[in-house]
Amino acid sequence: MTGPRDAAAIVASLENPERFDEIYRRYRDDIFRFVVRRIGPDDAADVTADVFVRAFRIRHRYDSSRPDARPWLYGIATNVVGDHRRRMRIRRSRAASIAVTWLEPEAEFTDSVVAGADAVAQRDRLATALRSLGRRDRQVLLLAALEELTYQQIAEALDMPVGTVRSSLNRARRHMRELMTEGKRTTGVDEAGEPS
Amino acid sequence: MTDLDNQLRNLFPDHAPSEADRGRIDAAYRTRLAATPVRRWPLTAATAAILVAVAAIGVTILTPSRVEAALTEFVDIARSVEVADIEDGTFWYTESESVHLAVAQGPGSEETLAYLLPVRRQIWIQPVGGVTVLATTSGEPTILTPGGTELYERFGRPGDRPGETITVAQESYEHPAEGVDSSDPDDLEAWLRAPAQVDTDTKVAAAALGLITESPATPDLRAAVLGVLAALDLTLVDETEDTVTLQTRPTDADDTQITFTIRADGQLLYRADATTRDFDDIGIEAGFVTFEATYQPTRTTDTAPDPGGR
Numbered sequence: 025m026t027g028p029r030d031a032a033a034i035v036a037s038l039e040n041p042e043r044f045d046e047i048y049r050r051y052r053d054d055i056f057r058f059v060v061r062r063i064g065p066d067d068a069a070d071v072t073a074d075v076f077v078r079a080f081r082i083r084h085r086y087d088s089s090r091p092d093a094r095p096w097l098y099g100i101a102t103n104v105v106g107d108h109r110r111r112m113r114i115r116r117s118r119a120a121s122i123a124v125t126w127l128e129p130e131a132e133f134t135d136s137v138v139a140g141a142d143a144v145a146q147r148d149r150l151a152t153a154l155r156s157l158g159r160r161d162r163q164v165l166l167l168a169a170l171e172e173l174t175y176q177q178i179a180e181a182l183d184m185p186v187g188t189v190r191s192s193l194n195r196a197r198r199h200m201r202e203l204m205t206e207g208k209r210t211t212g213v214d215e216a217g218e219p220s
Numbered sequence: 221m222t223d224l225d226n227q228l229r230n231l232f233p234d235h236a237p238s239e240a241d242r243g244r245i246d247a248a249y250r251t252r253l254a255a256t257p258v259r260r261w262p263l264t265a266a267t268a269a270i271l272v273a274v275a276a277i278g279v280t281i282l283t284p285s286r287v288e289a290a291l292t293e294f295v296d297i298a299r300s301v302e303v304a305d306i307e308d309g310t311f312w313y314t315e316s317e318s319v320h321l322a323v324a325q326g327p328g329s330e331e332t333l334a335y336l337l338p339v340r341r342q343i344w345i346q347p348v349g350g351v352t353v354l355a356t357t358s359g360e361p362t363i364l365t366p367g368g369t370e371l372y373e374r375f376g377r378p379g380d381r382p383g384e385t386i387t388v389a390q391e392s393y394e395h396p397a398e399g400v401d402s403s404d405p406d407d408l409e410a411w412l413r414a415p416a417q418v419d420t421d422t423k424v425a426a427a428a429l430g431l432i433t434e435s436p437a438t439p440d441l442r443a444a445v446l447g448v449l450a451a452l453d454l455t456l457v458d459e460t461e462d463t464v465t466l467q468t469r470p471t472d473a474d475d476t477q478i479t480f481t482i483r484a485d486g487q488l489l490y491r492a493d494a495t496t497r498d499f500d501d502i503g504i505e506a507g508f509v510t511f512e513a514t515y516q517p518t519r520t521t522d523t524a525p526d527p528g529g530r
Contacts, residue, residue: 052245053237060235069241070416073248080253108415150231155390169225170232200224 030093034086044083047093048076054094054171055101061170062105071108075101095180098171102163102181153203160184161196168193248416290464291450298486299403299443304520311344311353312436313521318513322361323502324375333371334502336362343434344524345395352395353524357385365502387525397431403440405447412448421452422468425478432488436518442486449482463489470496476510487517 030047037044055075060068079100086096154162160182167173167181175193179186237245306312319338338359345352360382363369402408412418412427428448431437437445449466458465462484470477475497481490492512498505 048249052242056237056241056245057234061232065235065241067417068235069244070248072245073252076249077252147231150227152388154228154231155388166228166232169222169228197222197224204224 031086031088031091034083034093035088037080037083041080044080047079047097051094051097052076055097058098058101058171059105062166063108067108071104074108075104078104090180092177095173095177098167098173098177099181099183102167149204150200153200156203157196157199161192161199164189164192165196165200286459287454287456287464287466288450290456290459291446294464294482294484294486295405295443295446295450297484298446299439301439301442301485303439306347306520309346309522311346311521311524312518313342313344313524314434314516314518315340315342316434316513316515318511320512321364321504321508321510331371332365332502333368333375334364334499334504335368335372336364341434344521345436346524347398347436351389351524353387353389355385355387355525358382364504395435395437397435397437397441400431400441403444405444405451408441408444409448409451420471420473421454422470422474422476422478425449425452425454425468425480426476429478429480429488429491432482432486433491434515434518435488437486439486446482446486465490483517485517488515489517490514 030050033043033046037047052072056068056072059071059075063071075097079097082100086093090096154165157165163182164178167178173181175186175189178184178189178193182189184192317338317340319336322335322337324333324335338361340357340359342355343352361372363372365371400408400411402411408428409424412424418424418427428445432442432445453469455467455469456464457467457479458481463481465479465481467479468474468477475495477494477496479490479492479494480488482488490513492509494507494509495504496506504510
């Protein structure tokens with residue numbers, strides 16, 4: 025049971041900053057796992073550190089009536105990862121794609137090269153379906169599936185009503201199943217769609 | 221836990237931190253935390269006098285480089301470009317022809333295959349909450365690895381389907397330029413340099429070019445990008461009335477040298493990346509061009525292909 029101790033440590037850290045170390049030590053590994061799953065291992069240590077530095081800087085905004093800090097940290101991590109991705113996208117040089125096979129769930133259109141026919145095809149369909157989700161639906165789905173957060177925790181993490189989380193998750197799962205079943209990859213550019 | 225959840229967990233496997241990972245996180249966290257908050261010292265009269273003297277020397281000694289002079293002239297041109305209003309249903313459109321190095325490894329295999337893949341990319345971006353459509357058409361690969369043709373077939377011809385156009389749409393896609401609201405080169409450069417990894421001029425140039433690659437960037441942002449590039453240590457390769465071709469000067473911390481051509485209005489027309497390192501396992505030496513592309517300037521269009529069922 026770590027929840028009540030989280031709120032107490034964060035509140036105490038406003039007077040005594042060293043107390044924030046408790047939060048860092050308690051959740052460092054969880055947040056690292058979350059980060060690696062979203063951006064791969066290369067920059068994960070830096071991004072994880074950024075999550076806690078940002079959390080430290082905005083700890084005065086923490087709602088101390090919420091005993092468990094995990095949803096708050098996942099919310100911050102979601103934003104930091106988004107920020108990192110934006111920067112990576114503008115830095116991305118396809119030349120640097122040497123040996124990069126990490127699949128980025130929220131990458132715009134990954135050029136990753138992967139091999140192995142059937143498994144890859146299935147993985148490709150799943151990744152394509154995931155990319156076709158709206159950003160919020162995708163975030164909700166991944167927090168539920170990978171981090172196993174409850175509706176309430178996801179609502180806290182993403183600052184949205186619980187009912188919206190529920191409908192978002194249902195919509196995302198339905199959409200994913202449909203796309204996984206049908207396969208949405210189509211070929212051939214519509215001639216009418218050519219730019220004038 | 222649903223079957224879908226299990227598939228997602230397989231797609232994004234758990235990666236527990238090693239002790240080395242923890243060490244890196246700790247070091248980064250402590251370093252950055254130590255910089256919070258930023259301490260400010262009052263400017264003493266002596267310090268101010270030194271700064272004034274240095275500034276005066278700088279003004280008399282320094283003259284703008286040719287790169288800076290050319291790009292500074294372009295800044296005004298880029299900023300004055302008039303852009304038509306984007307209405308509902310209108311798309312930004314751009315396309316590129318590129319050749320890039322692809323590297324693949326077989327599942328559970330140490331064998332590595334390297335090949336060059338020509339790709340045509342067409343992109344339709346519908347601003348603000350719209351849909352972005354990407355169509356890619358691959359050409360025939362050029363296998364680089366000795367004996368690689370057999371590997372290529374055995375790997376299932378990974379990553380490409382020659383001649384086939386793959387069209388996908390994404391509602392939540394946002395070009396990086398759409399999230400940057402800066403018309404000031406200094407602010408923009410500070411923002412680009414913020415991540416610890418962006419620590420060289422080549423990396424700043426790469427980041428800046430990303431904002432205007434296949435991009436709906438505003439005239440102000442294009443002008444700011446030109447301003448950022450003007451301040452970097454670049455080599456002037458070629459110059460015409462309305463374009464400059466520039467090259468970065470890689471340091472030991474860079475693994476790429478970038479050559480690019482940019483038009484006076486801030487449209488990127490060409491980019492080539494050459495590796496500065498050898499990759500012995502795939503037979504690639506420093507200087508090898510791993511990515512080369514020509515870009516059409518971004519323009520507007522009323523139509524985009526339907527990727528099917530959206």
